[in-house]
Amino acid sequence: MADLLxxxxxxxxxxxxxxxxxxxxxxxxxxxxxTRQRVELSAQTPFFNGSGFEGAGVNVASVRxxxxxxxNSEVTSNLSSYKQxxxxxxxxxxxxxxxxxxxxxxxPVLQNFFKALQDVSTDPSSxxxxxxxxxxxxxLARVMNDTVTRLDTLSSGVNFDINSNIEEINSLARAxxxxxxxxxxxxxxxxxxxxxxxxxxxxxxxxxLSEFVDLNTIIQDNGGMNVFxxxxxxxxxxxxxxxxGTLSSEFDATRLEVGLVTGNTxxxxxxQITGGKxxxxxxxxxxxxDPSYQEIGRVALTLAVDVNTLHQNxxxxxxxLGGNFFSDITSTGIVNSAQNNVATNLDVTVDVSDSTLxxxxxxxxxxxxxxxxxxxQLDDVLVGTAASIAALSTAVSPTEGFALTLNSGSATxxxxxxxxxxxTAAKDIDVVLSQTDKLALAxxxxxxxxxxxxxxxxxxxxxxxxRNGNTLPAAPITFTxxxxxxxxxxxxxVPTGGSxxxxxxxxxxxxxxxxxAGLGDYEFTIxxxxxxxxxxxxxxxxNGIGDNRNTLSLIDLQQQRRVANxxxxxxxxxxxxxxxxxxxxxxxxxxxxxxxxxxxxSIEARESISGVNLDEEAADLIRYQQAYEAxxxxxxxxxxxFDTLLNAVR
Amino acid sequence: xxxxxxxxxxxxxxSILDQQAKLIEIQNKIxxxxxxxxxxxxxxxxxxxxxxxxxxxxxxxxKRNADASEARLDVxxxxxxxxxxxxxxxxxxxxxxxxxxxxxxxxxxxADEMRQxxxxxxxxxxxxxxxGDYLFSGYSVNQAPINDDGVGGxxxxxxxxxxxxxxxxxxxxxxxxxxxxxFFDIPNTTENAFSLIYNLAAxxxxxxxxxxxxxxxxxxxxxxxxxxxxxGSRLNAxxxxxxxxxxxxxQSQKLLSSIEDLDFAEAITTLNLKSTAxxxxxxxxxRVQGLSLFNFL
Numbered sequence: 001m002a003d004l005l006x007x008x009x010x011x012x013x014x015x016x017x018x019x020x021x022x023x024x025x026x027x028x029x030x031x032x033x034x035t036r037q038r039v040e041l042s043a044q045t046p047f048f049n050g051s052g053f054e055g056a057g058v059n060v061a062s063v064r065x066x067x068x069x070x071x072n073s074e075v076t077s078n079l080s081s082y083k084q085x086x087x088x089x090x091x092x093x094x095x096x097x098x099x100x101x102x103x104x105x106x107x108p109v110l111q112n113f114f115k116a117l118q119d120v121s122t123d124p125s126s127x128x129x130x131x132x133x134x135x136x137x138x139x140l141a142r143v144m145n146d147t148v149t150r151l152d153t154l155s156s157g158v159n160f161d162i163n164s165n166i167e168e169i170n171s172l173a174r175a176x177x178x179x180x181x182x183x184x185x186x187x188x189x190x191x192x193x194x195x196x197x198x199x200x201x202x203x204x205x206x207x208x209l210s211e212f213v214d215l216n217t218i219i220q221d222n223g224g225m226n227v228f229x230x231x232x233x234x235x236x237x238x239x240x241x242x243x244x245g246t247l248s249s250e251f252d253a254t255r256l257e258v259g260l261v262t263g264n265t266x267x268x269x270x271x272q273i274t275g276g277k278x279x280x281x282x283x284x285x286x287x288x289x290d291p292s293y294q295e296i297g298r299v300a301l302t303l304a305v306d307v308n309t310l311h312q313n314x315x316x317x318x319x320x321l322g323g324n325f326f327s328d329i330t331s332t333g334i335v336n337s338a339q340n341n342v343a344t345n346l347d348v349t350v351d352v353s354d355s356t357l358x359x360x361x362x363x364x365x366x367x368x369x370x371x372x373x374x375x376x377q378l379d380d381v382l383v384g385t386a387a388s389i390a391a392l393s394t395a396v397s398p399t400e401g402f403a404l405t406l407n408s409g410s411a412t413x414x415x416x417x418x419x420x421x422x423x424t425a426a427k428d429i430d431v432v433l434s435q436t437d438k439l440a441l442a443x444x445x446x447x448x449x450x451x452x453x454x455x456x457x458x459x460x461x462x463x464x465x466x467r468n469g470n471t472l473p474a475a476p477i478t479f480t481x482x483x484x485x486x487x488x489x490x491x492x493x494v495p496t497g498g499s500x501x502x503x504x505x506x507x508x509x510x511x512x513x514x515x516x517a518g519l520g521d522y523e524f525t526i527x528x529x530x531x532x533x534x535x536x537x538x539x540x541x542x543n544g545i546g547d548n549r550n551t552l553s554l555i556d557l558q559q560q561r562r563v564a565n566x567x568x569x570x571x572x573x574x575x576x577x578x579x580x581x582x583x584x585x586x587x588x589x590x591x592x593x594x595x596x597x598x599x600x601x602s603i604e605a606r607e608s609i610s611g612v613n614l615d616e617e618a619a620d621l622i623r624y625q626q627a628y629e630a631x632x633x634x635x636x637x638x639x640x641x642f643d644t645l646l647n648a649v650r
Numbered sequence: 651x652x653x654x655x656x657x658x659x660x661x662x663x664x665s666i667l668d669q670q671a672k673l674i675e676i677q678n679k680i681x682x683x684x685x686x687x688x689x690x691x692x693x694x695x696x697x698x699x700x701x702x703x704x705x706x707x708x709x710x711x712x713k714r715n716a717d718a719s720e721a722r723l724d725v726x727x728x729x730x731x732x733x734x735x736x737x738x739x740x741x742x743x744x745x746x747x748x749x750x751x752x753x754x755x756x757x758x759x760x761a762d763e764m765r766q767x768x769x770x771x772x773x774x775x776x777x778x779x780x781x782g783d784y785l786f787s788g789y790s791v792n793q794a795p796i797n798d799d800g801v802g803g804x805x806x807x808x809x810x811x812x813x814x815x816x817x818x819x820x821x822x823x824x825x826x827x828x829x830x831x832x833f834f835d836i837p838n839t840t841e842n843a844f845s846l847i848y849n850l851a852a853x854x855x856x857x858x859x860x861x862x863x864x865x866x867x868x869x870x871x872x873x874x875x876x877x878x879x880x881x882g883s884r885l886n887a888x889x890x891x892x893x894x895x896x897x898x899x900x901q902s903q904k905l906l907s908s909i910e911d912l913d914f915a916e917a918i919t920t921l922n923l924k925s926t927a928x929x930x931x932x933x934x935x936x937r938v939q940g941l942s943l944f945n946f947l
Contacts, residue, residue: 571704
């Protein structure tokens with residue numbers, strides 16, 4: 001009877017535990033990260049009573065979590081890539097939205113600038129048309145400046161988010177270490193008596209951490225968990241944790257990098273961070289923001305160089321040669337690495353020598369103690385190595401479109417510098433021309449034929465095509481036909497001894513170039529048959545305020561392929577950026593959807609094992625209640641048996 | 651497969667959210683009428699849209715340039731036509747004047763009238779366009795083209811520039827002619843148009859008139875006439891180029907529309923489908939949420 005009571009009481013305890021656990025499950029059915037638990041029952045060790053083994057009731061073997069380690073790690077890694085893609089797509093959409101905005105983008109104002117030039121070409125002396133050119137140029141420069149300001153806003157947003165992400169990561173790392181400590185103190189190594197709810201809590205923290213950065217976890221034999229980020233950087237080891245911090249980029253103090261605090265030093269681990277929100281911030285900055293700065297800068301630089309060059313070939317309303325139209329943004333310096341030797345004082349000027357060749361890229365200049373080498377960052381190509389800055393300049397300028405000049409100082413082995421020709425161009429572009437009469441729309445010189453010419457020869461087009469001096473010719477230059485096959489050249493009536501070969505039978509329509517001393521190269525086309533002694537006179541275009549020849553050259557820039565090794569016009573180059581950012585945004589959106597689906601799939605898989613189903617718990621509740629009632633009957637039966645026995649002996 | 655209660659809840663809500671997102675996207679497209687809301691919707695299409703818009707703008711600009719040139723050439727053509735009429739009258743007067751039967755005082759009257767004609771011609775040569783620019787001074791548009799010394803000497807004040815204006819991608823057109831080509835460098839005569847009339851009138855006064863001088867007037871009129879027909883053919887060229895430009899704009903707009911404009915019929919159908927799907931998701935949510943074994947305990 002005592003055995004029966006014992007057996008009955010083990011059953012009562014076991015089913016009380018079962019009902020309690022079911023209630024715990026029901027209560028936590030909506031708790032995030034809760035893993036359902038189940039009471040594992042086993043028969044108690046039987047004892048030998050001489051005639052055989054007699055059962056001794058039921059035993060609660062353990063309260064177990066229904067948990068799959070593999071599926072849980074799937075959840076964290078999928079969450080990490082989902083959060084990465086979600087953040088990236090959010091940031092990319094911001095950039096994507098304003099680059100192609102028809103109201104604020106660069107594209108429409110670029111067109112308006114050329115439209116204003118077209119308009120003024122039909123009425124070059126009009127002050128109001130000239131004013132429109134200046135206003136549109138001003139707007140173009142402002143929109144380019146504003147575009148950079150918006151990129152800057154995104155950049156500082158990235159800095160801000162890096163900071164706040166790192167704070168979150170640090171507090172999660174600390175919390176995981178704390179929970180580890182709790183688990184270790186409960187002796188969590190025992191397989192039978194796991195601190196289930198603490199384990200859940202740790203899993204939730206790891207899952208939250210995976211939103212910020214991709215991570216790996218390892219459970220140690222003592223039940224502690226180690227968490228690694230990046231390429232094996234330990235963030236949490238048991239009850240110990242390490243902290244992340246921010247440090248300034250080597251070349252740019254305004255650019256924050258992710259650092260790992262080790263002792264008293266902080267190491268830059270930005271390049272090793274993958275996944276999560278933090279990974280998205282870093283890849284957005286590298287893959288989308290930086291190229292945008294470079295590409296817009298390249299369009300601004302090329303446009304400014306081209307317009308300035310042509311504008312200087314012109315003559316303004318006051319009869320003076322044209323100056324710069326946009327500010328000169330062709331000259332920059334080099335940027336020292338913060339880690340360079342303190343003795344380094346290398347001072348180098350970088351000048352754009354051929355804007356059509358310029359890449360939308362920065363360059364890394366490094367010195368190994370013997371040679372300087374220059375590496376193009378865009379595609380990581382070594383473009384030149386030489387023992388001196390001058391020799392390096394000679395080597396790289398024919399392909400890269402810029403020249404380097406050593407002003408003073410020297411470098412130390414191991415030094416690094418950044419060269420950027422275009423990064424700040426769109427920020428720096430400005431219209432320096434402010435007076436409408438300074439707009440050089442005419443050509444400085446004009447050709448005319450003498451009224452006494454007897455032949456039919458004409459000049460069909462004539463223009464200054466390049467300038468190398470500031471002096472307008474003091475005396476007219478004459479080209480007098482010798483009657484057979486040449487024009488003899490005289491300056492102010494004095495023959496120079498030079499001549500232009502012109503055979504009327506074969507050379508009609510030929511374009512000639514004549515270098516005007518102190519000014520530049522003048523191009524003109526002769527057609528027809530001259531008579532002996534016929535004269536063309538090249539003289540200053542005095543009063544030529546209705547002349548639009550230089551305007552036509554400026555207008556021509558719109559359609560010319562002047563950017564990216566002469567492969568694109570300004571509009572094309574900008575459209576390529578819009579399209580590239582658009583594709584990256586599209587692919588980020590797509591990846592976000594895919595990774596979200598994968599994440600949801602893994603959550604489903606986890607829920608199917610670990611999630612609470614209320615119907616199932618209701619059924620369990622009924623089952624354990626029935627079992628409890630049955631076991632209670634054992635107690636009453638034992639009681640009745642005892643009574644029967646007592647009555648028998650009364 | 652075992653499904654947790656949370657999962658049932660989450661997946662029902664998720665499908666409602668998904669349907670709502672799709673509905674909002676199609677609704678945005680319908681309300682803007684655009685198929686491409688941001689470049690991410692169609693990166694290649696977005697880049698093409700920028701190029702096509704530029705093309706349309708450029709062609710619109712060619713049309714503006716053509717209009718401006720046409721206005722200037724119209725003024726020039728009517729000035730030259732008036733000038734030719736005056737020359738015709740001067741020619742008739744001279745033909746009348748060389749007639750031997752006239753007295754010297756009658757010839758002086760004819761000469762006076764010819765000098766009136768000359769003043770009229772010089773006036774027409776000083777024609778200005780709508781912007782107040784002299785038409786026949788070449789680039790020197792603020793200089794009156796003819797300088798008159800009062801004793802029969804006429805010199806050209808302008809230059810030999812002919813301003814070109816772009817009216818098509820590969821077409822530029824002169825929007826005027828300089829006075830040197832028109833009046834001072836006339837084939838088959840050594841005189842300029844003004845001193846010719848001045849000298850003929852002086853000849854009538856002096857009695858040295860000669861009918862062979864009529865060929866000089868004819869040379870001037872021939873030259874003016876060919877310049878005028880050259881203007882006519884430039885005006886024709888402007889017309890035909892404008893047609894080409896308009897056609898390019900039309901085709902580009904069609905292309906632009908096919909890339910960025912929304913197919914409303916298709917979009918509305920999609921909208922209907924999506925809203926039906928959303929309703930279905932909402933209804934199934936309500937149905938599923940009501941099911942629980944606890945209801946029967």
